[in-house]
Amino acid sequence: MPIARPVRNLPAAIRIKANRKQVVMAFRIGACEQSAWENSRSFDGQGYRKLERGTRGAGPAPSSFLGKAVELRRGIITPVLENDGLEVLAFMLHVEQDVIRELSVCLNEEEHRRAGGLRLERDRRRFIVSRGQLRHVLASRLGISPSEIELEYGRLGKPHLSRRMPARDLRFSVSRSGEVAVIALSIRQEVGVDIEAVLPVPEADEIALCLSTSEYESYAALDPEDRLEGFLQRWTRLEAVSKALGCGLGQPICWDEKDWAVRSFVPQPGYVGSVVVRK
Numbered sequence: 001m002p003i004a005r006p007v008r009n010l011p012a013a014i015r016i017k018a019n020r021k022q023v024v025m026a027f028r029i030g031a032c033e034q035s036a037w038e039n040s041r042s043f044d045g046q047g048y049r050k051l052e053r054g055t056r057g058a059g060p061a062p063s064s065f066l067g068k069a070v071e072l073r074r075g076i077i078t079p080v081l082e083n084d085g086l087e088v089l090a091f092m093l094h095v096e097q098d099v100i101r102e103l104s105v106c107l108n109e110e111e112h113r114r115a116g117g118l119r120l121e122r123d124r125r126r127f128i129v130s131r132g133q134l135r136h137v138l139a140s141r142l143g144i145s146p147s148e149i150e151l152e153y154g155r156l157g158k159p160h161l162s163r164r165m166p167a168r169d170l171r172f173s174v175s176r177s178g179e180v181a182v183i184a185l186s187i188r189q190e191v192g193v194d195i196e197a198v199l200p201v202p203e204a205d206e207i208a209l210c211l212s213t214s215e216y217e218s219y220a221a222l223d224p225e226d227r228l229e230g231f232l233q234r235w236t237r238l239e240a241v242s243k244a245l246g247c248g249l250g251q252p253i254c255w256d257e258k259d260w261a262v263r264s265f266v267p268q269p270g271y272v273g274s275v276v277v278r279k
Contacts, residue, residue, distance in 0.1 A: 072180065072268050075099060080182070081265045086277050087185045088193060090267035091133065093126045094179045100125060103132025106146035130181050134174060137183055142166050158246040173243050173275075180268045184275045192244030194236040195273040204231040211238070229272070236274035237262060244276050 072078055074092050081088040107115070111131055118124045135146035142149070142165060150162035161168050173184045173193040184193035201207070208219050208231060215234055222230045241260070258279075265273045 080267050081263060081275065083263070085187050086191065086275065088182055088265060088275050090180060090182045092179055093129050093176060093181055095129055100128055104128050106132055106135050126176065130174065130176055134183060138172065141170055154246045156247055158243065177271065180271055182267050182273060186277050189278045190244045191275065191277045192240040192242065193273065193275040194239035194243065195267050195271055196232050196236055198228065198232060198270050198272060201228065201231060204228065208234070232272045233264060233274070236272055237276070240274045240276045244278065
């Protein structure tokens with residue numbers, strides 16, 4: 001699979017010149033089942049359960065992403081990172097049917113059409129739960145009903161609060177992979193988040209060509225047993241940056257590390273995540 005090499009002329013930046021469709025297709029097929037771009041908080045009957053405080057990620061990612069996080073419980077939101085106005089929450093997408101029905105109520109017509117257009121029941125469930133929970137999370141912060149949440153979309157599909165919403169400076173980013181989803185919240189500063197299940201990626205070496213020179217060289221220098229973790233660290237960071245900037249990986253991306261705070265976290269054993277927020 002041909003992948004265009006990135007432009008490599010910015011020493012302190014990452015610049016990508018790659019076909020997103022080709023890169024993502026290779027990654028998704030190689031990793032079996034990955035996804036992105038929705039999210040939530042726990043919901044119980046007619047309202048929220050109180051946030052159950054789990055382990056908070058306060059520093060660099062653990063040396064291994066396997067088995068180094070609190071196990072998520074179905075229907076319970078777990079904070080996995082909180083730092084200086086940034087919050088990352090994780091939750092399971094596999095919930096009971098009564099919860100799915102409750103969450104479905106607050107979706108608008110367009111969201112119901114999107115859910116109905118998904119062929120697999122599993123995908124419909126994941127969309128309804130992630131979008132419904134996102135509405136409840138935002139509503140709890142804005143003090144309005146979940147059904148009153150109005151979202152707008154950037155040119156490439158990045159969701160944000162409508163200009164008619166209160167507290168429009170609340171920024172968010174969502175990601176899901178398998179049965180785990182996360183939402184990152186930040187006040188005023190742009191934020192991006194991405195998670196991936198730790199699964200074999202046969203095309204990792206080829207996909208890594210879309211990294212910057214320094215990122216690629218550090219990846220290539222890893223021992224074979226560290227390659228999967230190293231690839232996923234770099235991939236989720238790249239995806240998080242693209243989400244924060246509101247563009248796709250198929251577009252040229254330039255970001256200077258001095259302008260962004262980058263954090264790694266573990267939303268669930270067997271998963272890896274990265275979140276970026278503009279300083």
